[in-house]
Amino acid sequence: MKRNGPILSLTSILLYCFMYTPIVVVAIFSFNASKYGVAWKGFTTKWYGVLFNNEQALRAAENTLILASASAAIATLLGTLLGYGLSRYWFPRKKFVATLMYVPVVIPDILMAVALLMFYGLMRDALGIFELGLSTMIFAHITFQIAFVAVVVKARMVGMDPALEEAARDLGANRWNVFWRITFPLMFPGIMSGALLAFTLSLDDFVVSFFTSGPGSTTLPILIYSSVKRGITPDINALSTLMVCASVLLVAGVTALQPRKNYHEK
Amino acid sequence: MAHASASPSSPDAAAAVELQNVEKRFADFTAVTGINLTIKKGEFFSLLGPSGCGKTTLLRMIAGLEFPSSGKVLIAGQDVHDVPACERPVNTVFQSYALFPHMTVRDNIGFGLRMKGMGRDEIRVRVDKIMELVQIGQFAERxxxxxxGGQRQRVALARAVVNEPTVLLLDEPLGALDLKLRKELQFELVALQRRLGITFICVTHDQEEALTMSDRIAVMNRGHIEQLGAAEDLYESPRTRFVGGFLGTCNIIEGSVTNRGPGGASVTTAAGPMRVEFRKDSDATRRDKLTLGIRPEKVRLREEPGNEQENCFPVTVKELQYIGSETHYLLDCSGLQLSAEVMNSKVGSQGFEAGQKAFVYLPPAGLVVLDD
Structure with missing residues (x-):
């Protein structure tokens, strides 16, 4: 590999600093003994202790995990089917349907959030369903997660030689065996990275959650938002630091599941 | 629809595969049409043709990966119209090999037997045996x-033949390999086929590969079979201009018949009057315009006219390529371009120089009448 010149290296370092300094500052201040302001008063881990005794924060954490797991699970199932269908079957207007899939990826969160809020309101008036709460948040998250899962799964399928499935049929495998012994194992890394991506998106989502939450379904991002309005406290720094760590771990998981070079034969 | 085919022909007991009036149409084009073909048991058969001629489509219809739009496919005498790919007694070596990337070599090769429900121990024994046969035993767990590339090719081959199919289909089996390896594997494939006695049907666009490996070859062009025969028949007596040009090189000479005799005719060409002999079954006896073909190595190049009364013409040497064992000449024969390949069998200085005047003799037996 070519060695980079010093200017390129310097630009890269500055860019990374720009991106990560705010996060690092938050992490540092989560260990600051001072309760108010930005003056450094010594190292402490007590804010993490405070956080773990904060009833409200724990409830929010629980909600966040339920929301992320439930929505990611359903979105992974549906998104996988969508990605598989779009790459393996032909139907009229397929291109249009495939393009439609990208809309939730590019649409601004706030539009999605307002649209969902209106939709839930209409449904509530008309049918008396979709009372705002954890379940409406789960549905809301699924709507944007599906697209991400489907994109990842579809990309994985496109990279797969269609002759592999034909070879399995040729060797005596029926549809069931072709899918479970060949297609699914080869799709699996794609499905897993789709699932982790969906989970991370849900974990970090504020806008859609904020609009579709109801009483008692506060999640961590919403809790942080409402706490910050009363001033940044060190335990919020601690909470933010933990959420960043969780997200980084999940993203690392997604990266580890990407196929290594040369794995796919042409 | 295909069942109600009017063809009364009964299945041939010695046939591994029979194609009866097979046609395959895709949405916007016809891939193959009017295919009638009988492939004998234990034969090494090749489908040869340029890309897009329909040879792979034909192979895929035998495998059950495509279905004919009309006509019948019979394997070992049985109409396989309703038999899905997974139940046909054929196996395929795919052009891309299509080895399962998440399985070891051993599991790849054992996949077919496992699908048949064979026991673990039996599978192990058979897989070990076949890996030994194609010399990939040491890679079993990889x-x-x-x-x-060469090792993958062997695994793909082993994965197919371990199932002891009635017919083995090979789609450009050596296409992805370099020249040296390809030569080696050509011999190995033939040896393997002789040893196993399985019918091999091989699709290739490489004429040399087809000529060296096959018992019989079907030359395909634009969705139909141009000519079917043993390698030597095809090379020595091509019936069409396409076959003449696709298998090796062929000088093409156009002419019109002036004097018809029994078994032959006199033809007027740009070079002068030429004597040709007709094949027994040729319809050329009735035509007035003829296309003649002659292989460059059948063209005799000499300094003097010689004793022959006919088919001897003065030429000018335009260009030459010295290959070592032979020299290739490009000749001008009264405006007609001819190429000649002459063995350098004499000791010392050979042949002719560019610009030199000389004579060619085109032996009537070497001149074949080609259909368009």
């Missing part, structure tokens, strides 16, 4: 991406 994944396909850790193998070289």
């Amino acid at each position: 994944k396909p991406h850790m193998l070289s």
Whole structure:
């Protein structure tokens, strides 16, 4: 590999600093003994202790995990089917349907959030369903997660030689065996990275959650938002630091599941 | 629809595969049409043709990966119209090899037997035996991406033949390999076929590969079979201009018949009057315009006219290529371009120089009448 010149290296370092300094500052201040302001008063881990005794924060954490797991699970199932269908079957207007899939990826969160809020309101008036709460948040998250899962799964399928499935049929495998012994194992890394991506998106989502939450379904991002309005406290720094760590771990998981070079034969 | 085919022909007991009036149409084009073909048991058969001629489509219809739009496919005398790919007694070596990347070599080869429901121990014995046969025993526990091209090719071959199919289909089996390896594997494939006695049907666009490996070859062009025969028949007596040009090189000479005799005719060409002999079954006896073909190595080049009364013409040497064992000449024969390949069998200085005047003799037996 070519060695980079010093200017390129310097630009890269500055860019990374720009991106990560705010996060690092938050992490540092989560260990600051001072309760108010930005003056450094010594190292402490007590804010993490405070956080773990904060009833409200724990409830929010629980909600966040339920929301992320439930929505990611359903979105992974549906998104996988969508990605598989779009790459393996032909139907009229397929291109249009495939393009439609990208809309939730590019649409601004706030539009999605307002649209969902209106939709839930209409449904509530008309049918008396979709009372705002954890379940409406789960549905809301699924709507944007599906697209991400489907994109990842579809990309994985496109990279797969269609002759592999034909070879399995040729060797005596029926549809069931072709899918479970060949297609699914080869799709699996794609499905897993789709699932982790969906989970991370849900974990970090504020806008859609904020609009579709109801009483008692506060999640961590919403809790942080409402706490910050009363001033940044060190335990919020601690909470933010933990959420960043969780997200980084999940993203690392997604990266580890990407196929290594040369794995796919042409 | 295909069942109600009017063809009364009964299945041939010695046939491994029979195609009866097979046609395959895709949405916007016809891939193959009017295919009638009988492939004998235990034969090494090749489908040869340029890309897009329909040879792979034909192979895929035998495998059950495509279905004919009309006509019948019979395997071992049985109409396989309703038999899905997974139940046909055929196996395929795919052009891309299509080895399962998440399985070891051993599991790849054992996949077909496992699908048949064979027991673990039996599978192990058979897989070991076949790996020994194609010399890949030491790679048993490797994944396909850790193998070289040649090794993958052997695994693909082993994975197919371990199932002891009635027919083995090979789609450009050596296409992805370099020249040296390809030569080696050509011999190995033939040896393997003789040893196993399985019918091989091989699709290739490489004429040399088809000529060296096959018992019989079907030359395909634009969705139909141009000519069917043994390698020597095809090369020595091509019936069409396409076959003449696709298998090796062929000088093409156009002419019109002036004097018809029994078994032959006199033809007027740009070079002068030429004597040709007709094949027994040729319809050329009735035509007035003829296309003649002659292989460059059948053209005799000499300094003097010689004793022959006919088919001897003065030429000018335009260009030459010295290959070592032979020299290739490009000749001008009264405006007609001819190429000649002359063995350098004499000791010392050979042949002719560019610009030199000389004579060619085109032996009537070497001149074949080609259909368009």
